[in-house]
Amino acid sequence: MEFPNHHRQIVEDLMSGKFILPQERAFEVLRENEDFYINFFKASFNYDLKVNQDFVYLVSDESNETLSRDICIFIALLSYELDRDGKNFLERIQFSEFEMEEIESYFTNSSYIDLILSNKQLKDVDSRKNFINTLNRRNIIEKTADNRFVFTSAHKFFMDFATDIVKFENAEKE
Amino acid sequence: MKAEPKTILRFLLEYFDIVADLFETQSKEGIITYEVLNQITGKHGSDIKTQLLDYKILGAVNDNFEIRTVYYNLIEFVLSEFKPMLPETIEKYHVSIAELFRKIKENLNGDRVILNQRLAELSNEIRSFYEMVEKNTISLLNETRELKANVKKIDYREKIIRASRWIDEYIIPLNKILDINHVSSIANKLYDISEYSNKYRLNFDDENTRVQFEKLYFQLIQVNDNLLRQSKILTKELLPLIERIRTESTILSGWITFLKNPYKQKVPKIFEAKRTNIYSKNTFFNAAEFFEQFKNDSDVFFEEESNDTEKWIFDREHYTEKLKSNLPVANFFKWCNATLKDEYKKVEIEKFFALTSLAFDENLQLEYPAKAEYEKIKINDLTLTVPKITINNHGIS
Numbered sequence: 001m002e003f004p005n006h007h008r009q010i011v012e013d014l015m016s017g018k019f020i021l022p023q024e025r026a027f028e029v030l031r032e033n034e035d036f037y038i039n040f041f042k043a044s045f046n047y048d049l050k051v052n053q054d055f056v057y058l059v060s061d062e063s064n065e066t067l068s069r070d071i072c073i074f075i076a077l078l079s080y081e082l083d084r085d086g087k088n089f090l091e092r093i094q095f096s097e098f099e100m101e102e103i104e105s106y107f108t109n110s111s112y113i114d115l116i117l118s119n120k121q122l123k124d125v126d127s128r129k130n131f132i133n134t135l136n137r138r139n140i141i142e143k144t145a146d147n148r149f150v151f152t153s154a155h156k157f158f159m160d161f162a163t164d165i166v167k168f169e170n171a172e173k174e
Numbered sequence: 175m176k177a178e179p180k181t182i183l184r185f186l187l188e189y190f191d192i193v194a195d196l197f198e199t200q201s202k203e204g205i206i207t208y209e210v211l212n213q214i215t216g217k218h219g220s221d222i223k224t225q226l227l228d229y230k231i232l233g234a235v236n237d238n239f240e241i242r243t244v245y246y247n248l249i250e251f252v253l254s255e256f257k258p259m260l261p262e263t264i265e266k267y268h269v270s271i272a273e274l275f276r277k278i279k280e281n282l283n284g285d286r287v288i289l290n291q292r293l294a295e296l297s298n299e300i301r302s303f304y305e306m307v308e309k310n311t312i313s314l315l316n317e318t319r320e321l322k323a324n325v326k327k328i329d330y331r332e333k334i335i336r337a338s339r340w341i342d343e344y345i346i347p348l349n350k351i352l353d354i355n356h357v358s359s360i361a362n363k364l365y366d367i368s369e370y371s372n373k374y375r376l377n378f379d380d381e382n383t384r385v386q387f388e389k390l391y392f393q394l395i396q397v398n399d400n401l402l403r404q405s406k407i408l409t410k411e412l413l414p415l416i417e418r419i420r421t422e423s424t425i426l427s428g429w430i431t432f433l434k435n436p437y438k439q440k441v442p443k444i445f446e447a448k449r450t451n452i453y454s455k456n457t458f459f460n461a462a463e464f465f466e467q468f469k470n471d472s473d474v475f476f477e478e479e480s481n482d483t484e485k486w487i488f489d490r491e492h493y494t495e496k497l498k499s500n501l502p503v504a505n506f507f508k509w510c511n512a513t514l515k516d517e518y519k520k521v522e523i524e525k526f527f528a529l530t531s532l533a534f535d536e537n538l539q540l541e542y543p544a545k546a547e548y549e550k551i552k553i554n555d556l557t558l559t560v561p562k563i564t565i566n567n568h569g570i571s
Contacts, residue, residue, distance in 0.1 A: 017447035047445075063443035071444070073436050076429035083426055090422045112433060138444075161442045162428030163421075166334075169431065 004033045014041070014049070017064065019139040019154035020056040030056045054153040055139075070121045070131065071140065075158050077116070081106040090159075093151050100147040103128065182229045185222075192218050193231065196241060197249045201257060206232070206239040256313035258340070259306065261347035267303035268351075268360045274299065275367050286380055293386040296367070297393055303360065304397050307352065311404045311412070314344060318416050330427040337420035345413055352405040354398075361401050368394040488528040497532060498568045506533060506540075507560040511551050521553050539567045 004010075010026045020027050030037055034051050041047040041058060048059040075093075082089035085106075104125060107116055116122050121131045132149060135141045141149045177185075186193060195214045199206050211232075215221055226232040232239045241249070250256055274296040281289060321328075321336060328336075354361040368391060375387035432439055496513060503509045510529040514521040533540065540563050547562040 014445070015447070017445040058445045059443050060445055062446045064446045065441060068441040068444045069436065072432060072441050076433050076436075079426060079429050080433065083422075088418075088422070090418065090425065115433070115436065157442065159425050162425045162432065165428035165431050165439070166424050 004029050004036065010037070014056070014058045017058075017138055019152070019157070021139055021152050021154065022054065027056060054156050057154075057157070067121075067134065070119060071135065072158055072161065073115065073119060074122060074131065074135075075155065076162070077110060077112055078103070078106060079162075080112075081110055093155055097144060097148055097150050100129070100132070100149075103132075177229055182231075185225060185229060186231075189218075189220065189222055192220065192222065193241075193245075193249060194253065196232070197246065197253070197255075200241055200246070201255070205235065206241075208237055208239070211239055250309075254312065254316075256309040256316075258313045258317060258344050259310050261344065261351055264303065264306050264310065264348065264351055265360075267299060267306070268358075268363065270299050271296065271303065271360065271367070272363055275363070275370075279370070282374075286383060290383055290386050293383070293390055297390050300364065300367075300390075300393065300397055304400060307348070307401065307404055310344070310348060311407055314340060314348075315407070315412055318412060318419070322415065322419055330423040330430065333423040334420055334427065337416050337423065341413070341416055341420065345408055345416065349405060349408050349413075352401050352408070354402075361398070361405075364394055364398060364401070368398065486522075486525060488525075488531075490532070493529060493532060494535065494568075497538075497565070501568060502564070502566040504564055505549065506530075506563040506565055507551055507558075508549070511553065523553055523556060526553055533563065535568075537568050538565055540565060
């Protein structure tokens, strides 16, 4: 049986929890063979493959809830602090590079300091460094140097979640 | 009007701060109460209520006041502080312009004086329409930029509501009015009028009317260009800006709700990475089994065996010679076993393996059967399955 190009890389990346991004070759292969891969992951592992124009990712019944929650807290805090600082947070997250020093400044001076200190992955400089590496492994950010990074299009996955919170609240009110 | 025009204009110039304050009050409240009028004039230390009424800048409405429309529009214009108007207000021009145009077409060969009057009024209506569109675009841009900077510190939910309202109630309907491709839009109607006036500016028997058509035609070229520019501002600048405010406010509002109770909210599912090579469902039991073997509570003592016998050293030369003298050997491993039995009676496994190492002698020519054959050799309690190896020669024959 013949498999599409980069098949092994695609399976390995998705199974290690990575988001596959438009700038990767694998993304194009996935888009071209979308039906095949949806069936492949469903039949082989009972996983759902989600494909959209910004990223491709896998969903299973078992979710890494802790990591997901910590990522949400991280992006929520960063968005809040950027906005408080008078920045266009969405534009900055979409288009700008961040230095770890800037992140440290926002987190150490945040009014959500209690929440930060109580979170294992975000509580101090070292934890946050490790956390950034985890985000890098998952393709949510891309490290441009040891202490600098940019967000990838996968950040939209979490921004959509924030939008859904408001939609859900509004629907409940109605 | 009692006063000279210049006197009124000088009055406006001198007391412009008071008039501007009154304008702001009316813009916000819709009316100026007697108390507020006193307060504003008192603040500036001038009692000018009588002049305001005499010059018909203010008009009385029951016990309150309002700035008369002509002055209100003037101050609004000089301050560039327009309030966004609902497109319904602008839409009224569609009716008046369409109606005048219809009558012009129907009575083209009728009374020339009325025709020219209609052309002049059509021109006025088009001018008013354009000014209103321009005012609305400016005011929407100002309001949007103010919302973006959030000078008034309004909360995110209110921002979402305002941004949504402007998009749905003002910008999109206004854009429809300006959409030349939309059959029922005013811009489309103006295009028809432009075509029509272009035809009659060159081809009409009365010169005065030709001049009127010509004026209308050139006015419409200008207006159409300007409307196109306004439309571009709406779609390329204003709409994306206000859409972004709405999106940003929605996301931030969502995050703030999330941060209120981050551990009680459902979070999006992200994939639990699998390392199937190392980890399996049985790992726990395998690990438990592994550690259980060390759970022996009783003490174990080891007694070192005293070794009185002399340590055996493999004499390679001796055994090579022996092998050479026994050549050809039909089964090498059997020969090893038999040789050791001859010398020591009891064959020890390490001696057996030492002796089998002779097989690696490069000078020995080993031969194997075409089809692999195996035999069993018993060494004490151990049974070894060994291949059949024949040795016929030693050295290069």
